[in-house]
Structure formats: C-alpha cells, structure tokens
Amino acid sequence: MASQSKVTISFFASGFCEAHEKVVNPKKGFGKISFYAVWALIEVPNLGYMLFDTGYSHHFEKATQRFPGKLYRIATPVKLKTEESAVEILKRKGIHHTEIKYILVSHFHADHIAGLKDFPSAKIICSKVAFLQTQQLQGIKAVLKGILHQLIPEDILQRINFIEDLSEETHQNNYGLTEYKWNLIPNLKFLLLPGHAKGMLGFHFANEYTNLLFATDAAWDTDCFNKGIMPLKIVKIFIDSWDELNDTSEKLKAMKNDSPSLEIAFTHCPKTLQLITHAF
Template sequence: MAPGSTSVKLHIFHSGYCVAHGKVIDPVNGQKHCRVYATWALIEHPEQGLMLFDTGYAPRFRSATTHWPYRLYALMTPMFLEAHEPAVERLKALGYAPDQIKTIIISHFHGDHIAGLLDFPNAKVFCSASAWAQASKVKGWAAVSKGVLPDLIPADLEQRIYCIPDSDLGQLSKAESSYDLFEDGSMLLYALPGHGRGQLGALLQTTDGQTFLAADAAWQLEPWRAGILPKSIVRLFFDDWQAYKKTFEELRDFAQLHPDVRIVFTHSPELI
C-alpha cells in the first residue's frame, strides 16, 4: 500500500452520545452503562477543499424520533447533545460556514452518522450504492429495524448524491484493491459490510501518516484488538451478522499487514 501523492489534514470531533450497556459492546470487560460518542471527521484537502466523513448527532434526531415507530429508536439509543456540539456548530466555532463543506462521505445511514446532513445543503454526498438503495426506500418499522430515520434524509439528496457501486469499493482481503475517490491517493474507500447496509470506510493519507476511518466495523479499539465481538444480541439490528464477523476479522488481518496504519472507529472512547 504505497502512500498517496496528496496528503490531507484530519480533525476528529464528537457530536453528542447515546448510552449503551458495556456488556453489549464488550462482553468480557464491559461494565454497566457507557457513553457511545458520535464522532465525525473534518478533512482538509488541498484541492477538493473541506469535507466531512459522517456528521454525528444533531438536534433534529429528537424530532425525527418523536412519533412511533421511530420513537423506539430513541428509546433504544437515548441521545444526549449539548448546544455547541452539532457538526455545524463545531465548524462555525472554527470560522467555517456550512456552504464551505463541499463533500460529505457517509459511511452508512444510521441516525448517529447522518443527523447533521440537513445542515449542509450544498455538499455533494458520497456513499455506497446499496446503502442509498436501502435508506431511500425503507419506511416505518422496517426502517427502525435497519437504524434508518427517514426524516434525517434531505428531500433533495437524490439530486446531489453519488453512489459508488459496492463491487468497486476496495476489499480488505485483497491487498491491492481500493476505490480512489479523488484519484490522487488521498482517500481510498473500502467496503465494510455487516453493521449497516453498504457500510464503507476511508483510508486517508494524512500529514501524520495513514489513518483508516473504519466507521462501525467495530465499536471500540481494545476489544477489537483482542478479538472480542459484541454480544450477539446486536444481530437483531445489524444488517448482516455473518458479514460483520467477517469484516471484523478481515480488518484485524489488515492491521497485521499494515501496522503503521492507525485504525479509527467512530465510537471508540480514546477519540474523546
């Protein structure tokens, strides 16, 4: 895996958190309830400008889960968010206006990853074809079971979304495969199926080395390093439990082959 010719600057923030039981996330060492922070990344590309990888929580998560059946989503993953924490507010504090965000890469369409999408109406949005095929159609109880909240999806997204065929994404088990989003080596996209439909991750060539934004391919770094899967009850709302386990192990193999690559998971506590 040769370093790309173009480097980006990477900044990681969090926008709120939900609460989950530690034993679900880590059946061996987990204890009581823990905060599951919703992190996202700001990426500065020298030619493509400012972009986001996911968007974290936003206040509209509450309104999107007011009525049944979507209310169940909020009951299962109660969300906590301070006024200054949404991505749009974090960026304003840095002096960036929403229309300066030119590109958003969505790893998958769960609510804690896309709640901020409506705050960036001018951004091009990239995702996998299968992720959008599901998110754009599923409603009601079927949506809740897949972690999708339709009210978080902008009405005009169909006009500015770019769907990457899943077969074109890089495969962790194939060392030379990748999807070079900008054809400059700065951002290589990989399929990470199992947790959410069409989930993808991004291998970035940053000014500090290579970082793999691995979304929810695992929830926490240390259990993943130890090979500890989450409690199998999560299969009730995962897209494909068998695919998740395969991705989990393939990413561990990837890390063994590429020890200099920093692996980052959305909800891993060391990011906070």
C-alpha cells in the same frame, strides 16, 4: 488548519448515546458506556471542505418524537448540547455550512447522518447499496435497521453521488476488502466494510506521517476488536449481517498484522476521542 499542498483531516464529536457495557463486551456488566458520534472534516487543496459523517444534531430529537422513530431514542438515549452539532462546531472554526462541498456518509444510521439537513448545499456521497436500502425500507422496518427517514434531506435524489461511480480505481485489496480511490482526494481511499450496516464505508488515510484506517462501526471498541470479542447478540436485530461483521473484522485484523504502523480507529471507541485534538 491545512497547508496548501496536502489533504488534512480533523476529527470532532457531536453528541453521544449511552448503552450498557455488556452490549459492547458480553463479558462485562451493566455499567454505562458512551458511544460518541465522531465525524471528520477533510480539507482538500484546490477543492475545499468535505465531511465524513456528521454525528448527532437537534434533528435527531425531532425525528424521534413519534413512533416508530421514538423506538430509536428509547434504545439509544442521546445527549447533545446545541453547540456540539457539526454545523455549530464548524461555525466556531469560521467555516460556514455552504463551504462544505461534499458529505461522505459511511452508513445511514442516525448517529452518522443526523446533521445532514444542516448542510443543504453539500453533495452527498455514499455506497449504492447503503442508499438503496434507505429507499426500500419504510416505517418500523427502516427504524429496526437504524434508518430514520426524517433525517434524510427531501432533495437527496438531486444531491446523491455514489462512491462506485466517482471512484477511478476500484479493486479488492490483498485482504479481500473493496477499495475505492477518488483521485480528487490524494492520500485517501474508501473501503467497503460490510456487516454492521449495508454498504458501510470507512477510509484509509496514509502519507509520510499518518497511516490511519477509520473503520467506522466495523467494531465499537478497539480492545474488543483486538481480542475478537463480538457484541452482545441482541444487537443482531439491527446489524445487517453478523457473518460479514465477523469477516470484515478478520480482514481488518489481517491488515493490521501485516502493517504494524497501521492505526485502526472506530467511530464510537472511547480511544478515538484522542484523535480529536490533532489534525492529520
């Protein structure tokens, strides 16, 4: 897949949940919309494979059998075939789960981390505040913030690394977004995208062919993002900060305005599925 000299990124989807279109765009009706759980495989020369998020896995079903976790499944009914989980997709590509060295977690919502337990030897990387929140919230309070403790590996304290500590260059970009550069991964920067979830990360991958900002859940739909349409306010219940969600969206729009070649993709936007067929 990758040449020997450069980082390559490939996107995949593992399952989806359904919601009403109105949730994403309050001007729409009650038609159904699918939120695909997109994740990325990053191959780094001389280092190996990393994942950025994992999508859904069968662990989600187990973690939502009883209350309060069951509320999550009621709110977002999930469809996933066994062969669609990240570990199975990678197996078909000839990549064994032990070859995944790191998993970068954008945020701890179940649709981004449900596959973590399928990669028991991977180190896990996230932002400090995202991890701290998982340690502070328990029971229904955690579920209301999209956190299912059963999806988090029991030995996470031995495997967790924080992007703030790994980053060799941390700065605010011209638009006020914090960027982290881990020199182990050339051409790639991580961005802190507050609002949707505490300490949520995205990444910006740029080389002579690609200028892609994977902004995870900073918005759910590219058209709504472009038009400044915010989700239905009922979702405020699990959004970390509505004001920061707005603010991050404005900053991303400013980046896009100043750099027309920049492509911004969001985890759950149907347009993002088009990224799945190529490797970048």
